[in-house]
Amino acid sequence: MRFACVGGGPASLYFAILMKRQDPAHEVTVYERNPAGATYGWGVTYWEGLLDQLRDCDPESAESIRAASVRWHGGIAHVGERTTAHDGDSGYGISRHRMLAVLAARATSLGVRVAHEHPWPSHGPLPDADLVVAGDGVHSALRERFARHFRPTTVAGRNTYLWLGTTRRFDAFTFSFVETPHGWIWCYAYGYDENRSTFIVECSPETRRGLGLDATDEAGTLAVLTRLFARPLQGHPLIGPAGSDGQARWQTFRTLTNERWHQDNVVLLGDAAHTTHYSIGAGTTLAIEDARALAAALRDEPATATALRRYEQQRKAALLTAQSAAHYSAQWYENLPRYLRLPPAHMFALLGQRHSPLLPHLPPQLYYRLNRATDHLPALRTLKRRLAPHLARLTHTPDRRPDEPRTLPDPPKVGAAPPRR
Template sequence: MKVVCAGGGPASLYLAILLKLGDRSREISVYEKNAAGATYGWGVTYWPDMLHTLMSHDDVSARAIEKESVRWSGGVAHIRDRITRHDGDQGYAVGRHRLLEILADRATSLGVDVQFGRPLTPGDPSLEGDLIVAGDGSRSVLRDHYPEHFGTQVTLGHNRFIWLGTTKVFRSFTFAFVETEHGWLWCYAYGFDGTHSTCIVECSPRTWQGLGLETAERADALELLEGLLAAPLQGHPLIDRTDGGALSSWQRFRTVTNRVWSRGNMVLLGDAAHTTHYSIGAGTTLAMQDAMALAQALQSSAPLPSALERYEQVRRRELLPLQSAARHSANWYENLTRYIHLEPHEMFALLGQRHSPLLPYVPPQLYYRVDRAVDRAQSLRSLKRWLGPRVARLMQKG
């Protein structure tokens, strides 16, 4: 079987690894338009259960990813001049550049032909194989060559955001909400190695325009943002892209959906097939899970069209709750003023509940009280279940 993958992101590289592990005789090529080492973004997040899943599929690459990852725990929120903390949640982050290096090295070691600086466009002679994988991102060139077939729809988010880095190393997932004379501006930040963190800055269009970010020169914009986010940054600078690519730009999030995911022997993978809002921190995980599902479908003896249909059915079903959570999460931030007046600990609690479909329709303080009451009731029930057998044994001994 000859497989050609367009795009050298996590989805395509991980698919190549899994397909080679499943059958070493497969001829697999991955073509990436950017040069080796050139990538957008800073760090990507994933969760402990994802690490376990990676271990079960390929422990070699999983252990390399774990070794290069930073583990963070809990959350911190800066709201105006107050700080609130939440303990409990744990996750991992790894530099996107390092993740791609690990996956490319592993794929190459298994015999995959990984070529950098080599874009694939419709009509390219290299697009000949038993399976063509369009893993070339949300703006997929291969997919967009057949717009009527795939039925691609792109919905733009309301808010503006920009993906930056900083030398401030955050040990917890950190949020900061700053009130300006033109409205609120906030960031999400997390460390991904020992020297840098990702810092995604977001605001409404009104705030973006009012602060002059729409037209500001890059150095002036970074200086302004550093001043507004001085408390969490603690004097550290914000950094734009350092990979030699184009400067980062303010964007509106692109939610991509497709009516179908395959055409003949071509199949969509990762962001080419679907995107989920960055505020749930699952983009890379979902892309690699696509690769797992596609590799699994191709392991069967079913004809290729049936295998591709099975892959699509499985992933659509698995994505439904996450896509719903992402929509509610994006909506929470687009309606920030509904929650920002609460006490910091209340607001932070609802931040953690932003995926709930009920939250937009229930008064925030009422929702917070009900949520706390449910938590206490569950804790009491857990305590009762724990105490019950022990009390019974003590009574028997008595």
């Protein structure tokens, strides 16, 4: 078969690798609009589970990705002058540039053609291929071409965020919550190479305006944020994106879903099909899982149409847990003042529980005590496990239109206006 992958991100490149491994006679081309080596973002974080999946499918690229990654261990949260730590979790960080270089090199070695500086517009003829894989990201031109069929829906979050880097290498996944006269502002930081880390800053729109960051250029914004986050930065600078035009690119996260994932010989993959809030750190893992599922369906099903239906059904079902976790994680941060007055250890525990659909509907301290009690009361643990999916279904449907009400109301906001969800 002939495959054309539009977009040169991890999902497209990994799908190309898998198809050439399944049958070297396949003709696979990846079309990427940017020059070789050009990419956005800083680092990608992932966990051991992703490496296990990569080893199952292509041990060579798995080992190359692991070798190009750094480890982080545990978590640290600074809340004002207080600090608490958690030793349980560990994961990996890798620069997005290095990950793409590893996957592109592996794909090329297998006979995949990777064509850079080759944008595919939202009009004109499609690539000449048996299957066109739309892996061109959240702003997918191919998806928009067939938007009436795919029926994409985007739901905007409330908070604003800014994606930055720093020369400080964080050896633990680090959170820092800073209270200002205009509300709380916070960061997530994790290392991705020997002397760089990703540094994501988030706050409410009111806090951003109050700090004057809505009317400040990039240099001024970095100066303010460097002062606010002096404690975790320890003298290291913040770095804006390469090729910046001098403006600070604050964004509002938009959760994307699609009613359908394929039409004729065009199929959606990765961020073109779905997005999940960055606070759960799952975007790259989910994109790789899409590639695995699509390749497996094409291998096992004799008819392409049947394979695409199977792929869509499997991935939609598999994504429900991640989409629910992302929804509640984003909502936790939108309700941040509700939790930051707790003792540090309690706040950190609820930070780890932020994916729970029960948490927004119980007083934080009550939830904390109940969650602790589940360690000793099996019946309570069973009740919590059974109740959570029902609340999740009632309060969050990934394909819900922005104007559709939830069955249960949102939890009360503390120190913040209602969300625009």
